[in-house]
Amino acid sequence: MRHKQGKSAVKYIKNKLESDLFTELNSTIQNLKLNNENSQSILMKWTETLDKVLNDNLYQAKNDDISRQHREILEKITSHIISIANFGVSENYSLIFKLFDILLQIEYSIIQQHIDSVWRIILVSQIESADSCVELLKRLLEIYAKSREMNLYIKDLISALSNIQMDANMILKTPLFCPAILDEFSSKVANNVSMPQAIEIITSLTSEVCDVCLSGFIEHSKFAKLLNKRRKLEKERASDVKTVQIIEPLILLMSSFLKALRITVSFKDELEKEFQAIFDRFIYPILSCDYGDKDELLCGKMTYAALSLHHVLVDISLIYWKNTSTPHFMTILCDNTFKNPKSMLFLNKVRLQHVHRSISSINYRNNTNNDSDDSIIILRKLIESVLYTLKEPENLDVGWTGKLVDLDNKNFAVANCMTILGDWLDVVSNVCHEHHLAPIVRFIINWSITCSSVYLQPLKEISVRTLCLQLLKSAEFFELKSLRNIFVKIYLEEIYNCFQHIRDEEMISNGNHKELDMILLISLQGQQSEKSNLMDNVTSCFNNSFNNINQKFCVSLKSIDKIAKFIALLHLFPMEYFTKQEIGNLSLVILLIDKWVSFLKTESYEEVTSTIKCSILCRSLIRKFIAYTNKKDDVLKKDASFIMWWISSINAYQKYITGYTDDLGHDDVAVIQNLFEHFTQITCQTFSLIIRQILVGYPDDDGDKINYLDTFVDYFKNLYDDAEKSIPEMKGSFMSSSNDVRWRFTFEFLSLGIEFAEARKYSKNGRIDRENSVWRLFLTLQSIVKNILNGILSDVLDKSLQEIQNSSDLSWKESLSLELGSMELDKIPDNEVLVLKHCVTLLSVVIDLTSLIEFVFITNISHQTFTLVCDLMNIFYNEGSNREVMKELEAIFNSIISRGSNEIYDNLANIILVKIEDFPFSNDTSKYDLIFLIHLIDVFLRNSNHGKLRRLEQKLPNLLCGICGMAELVDKVTLGIQTLRISKFLVCHRAFSFQSTDIGIVLSIVITLTSPKRHYEDHEYKELFEEICYLLYNILIHRCEQLIHTIPTFIFIIQGMFHCFKKNTRSIKNNLKEIQQKEQQSGNRHISWWEVHLKEPLSIESAKTFARLLTMISHVKKPGNKAFIKHLPSLLSEYIHIQTSNSILELNIKDVLKNGIYSLLDLCGQFERDMIMVSLDLVGKSLFKSLWTEYNKDWKYVGRG
16 A cells, blocks of 8 residues: 555656646746847756756656647747757857757657758757767667668758758768768668668669769750850759759768678679669769860769769679779770869779779789780779879878868879878789889888988878878888889989989089999999999998098088988888898998098088987998898908997097087087987997807807907007006096097997807816917907006095095095096086096906906905905995996996905905904994995895805804994994894804804894984884894794893893883873883883883884784794793783883784784793782783783684684
8 A cells, every 4th residue: 555655656746847847848938039149048948957857757758638738848849949040159059959869869759850950950060069969960870770760861861961052061071971970870771771771772872863963964964065154054053053062972971871781692683783773874974974065063073973982882892893894994994084183082092993803803813924915904004094193292291181071182192192002002013014113112212201200190181201101111011022122222223312412412522522422333333233342442431540530521401311311211121121132232321321421511500410310320220230141241240440430430529529519508418418429329239239240150260250359459459558658648538528439349349258258168167268369359458458447546546545544534525526626527527426437337347357367366456456346335335426336336346256266255355354343433433434334244245145155154253243333333223224134134144153142242233223322313213123123033033042042132122122112191201200210219120222212102014023023932942932931921021011101002002912922921831920920010910910811712712822
């Protein structure tokens, strides 16, 4: 009963709401006074009300008076909406389309009654309402498709198009023909149109096209000769206008419909008849007609319609293509030409489509070698007619969006290139004659280099140059063998034209320009010239002086940029695209261009940057070529002159740039410096790649290999000879630039020597065969570099290092600054970094090389080097700006330790221990020295392997005592943590055998760091606490046996750590006074550092760490277990005590510590519990009893223990 009453109440409320809303709508209609000013507010009000009607489903189409009344209201609203739309106010269209969408969902038949008006409103809508219009069109398509009435949709749309006076392009730009709606239309056709209905629609569309459009076209042709051109019959004029207006939208609609069809086998024959009828009745009459006497606009529209429709039909039907591909029709396609850009574009598409269909057939594959076959002749005629239309656009920057509606005569060349080169290049290249391919490749190359960059960004419009560049970067172009065979030939011809133009236009004389002559010769005759002669002639261009580049002549910036773009073009291709002969010719040309560019006289910032960029492109391209050539093919591996000229060119460029940048702004100088660094880096990488291939690719007894490497050693040796005579000059040169070739390339060369040596260790003792001719070359250069480095380091640093040893303050920095200031380098920031960065890096290579040569360090060398590195680390440690140098120093440090013999390691360890023993453990000691010594010990231990650390076992007590002494001076938590980590490393490492006294020293370090009187500058106590926990935990795990005799100290430390978690209920000052008073009275409590300094309890994470430490105590095995049990009462008493002295443990902390406390209670017997009770006051006893009860309840008797 209640259920029925509830339903009745809901029904009543719903009916009441429905009645109120429709009453409101009716009232609005009755009082409506339409005008432009109030139309928007009315539409918004109707939208809100009808939206409620839709969402609450308040309208039901029933055969009763109420429903009829409501329908009448909706119909009136629809009529008024159409009236408002007639005002043409652009702001209203979005609301109008939204209202139509809502009305379609409420009762679509109301809109169907006014469908012609709806179509008209859609066609005249503004772009601002495009989104809402698209939603409305999707709704319309959905309704027509669900009701299986797509034929009505098409019929209504065609009717609307016929009855509206609009330009065809304007119609095509409406949302009705946007990609989203055309895709939706195709989807609905594919899924909701049956084959019988499809045939009916095709017949209807064909009749519409033929009876309306074609009749106007033929009528115009019939009367054109009889009537005066200035006066035409009104009837014909109306027919022409209608044809021009409707034909493009109609064909687009028909094409979309045909492409969307899912043709079944049972209806295939019937559809083929319809397709043939379209050809016979429309396509053929249009294309075979004489256009001389017809209106140009009308002819363009009709021919475009016929060609686009034919293009679609060939795509979807193979039988249609075979039936229509008659010789006569092919002749029409070959001979026709149109002024209309759309017609011409689709004529080329149809031609290429036919060629593609033909070459895919079996007949063509059987006749490919028969050039006299009629079908082959026709195909080549079609291709020739297409290529004839391939023209360059008048404007370089003209672009096309890819949409037919935007196509015109200005951008036709772009669209045509996109069709021929972008879509059908494979077809063109496979069919046309070879003499037609060269212009295509030349066209692509020349237009690609007009792009400002080879890196393309997404563009709204595509131009010919971006199209050609995209084509070169595509996989399709890579696969076209016919183009691949001639690409380099055409490319070199264009290089020849470029440099010939420079010679002619820039008026460069023929004399004394051997490089330019060779570029022209190779570009023009490279394929035919004898290779040996070419290489000899090119090599002779590089056998001159390397010291200076004499800049002789000027070339325009435009020419330099064009050369750079030609070279950048080759970077788009993988090296597999070229044959070995092509790579050889290209390498010679690029090498010559690189040198020729270096002769240019640059007079502006733009010219300087363009020249450097051009050289970078040349050298990076050569680097790519190297991997694909062998010694016989590659001139770089045959003669060292090229690379030596490259190296010397860096200094020559640098001298010129240094003088030029004085007058530039900071940003411009930074750009040039970055370019120059990249230039040097590319040169260095190429040099390394060549030397590595020479070392690896050829036997060590190869005479050419030895001579090649010996040339480089002599070259570097000559660079050092003069400098060795004058160390100050060498020092100044070394510091003046981070790109000094002597250091950068020597570093690379020696590094490659290390790789070579590591790969050829073949004797049992691991030594290098020192009689190896190749290895002796590296040995020679290594000895030279070592002497030079020793001279520089001693000259620059002797005074500074002496100052460091003799002074306890930081005056060494002033000394170093004065030393550097005397070298006139004040303008360079971080002078000390610039002095030593390369020196340190190169020193590490020399050390590695020395260890390989001698297998072990000579003692005096290792001692000197180690002392030097330690002193350098002392300089640069803790300097934020010098972290790179510090990393390099630590790498050298590690190299010395790891490569040294056991005897040398003992010597180095003694150096460290002497530093510790001689360290003045007093408050007057420099904090900086303390920080560095701790870091030095840490680095030394962590870079020593297990075998080396075993040799420190006898020195362990001395090391621990030194660490303990340093702990006395620590005043920063971070240093304390580092000290604890060193101690933990020693405790954990299996290389050391600890005694009880050693563990006692480790515990003394902890007590020292947590002395109550100690004050830290920073307050990172959480990290310090956790590090102590980790150390104590590892002692329990690794050194438990040695801990037995020092357990009281261990327990004493943990006792104090309990205070890290209590929360004081009184002020720290009063609490401390009370603690001191009780200590004086009782004399049995020690005030821990944590009690004095911690203001707030530590976090839960720290409590978890501490709980794990307590739990570990209970896991100690016997007999250590018994030793711990004796001291548990004092530990647990401390836990109770911190809860009774004006302090509490917060509940969350207590819960975390509970597992550790319970694990300690597991070890307690009756005697230990009595000892705890004796030590507590009344409150403490009560707390302990409660703790014991909880322990039994929650832990012991439930199996958790």
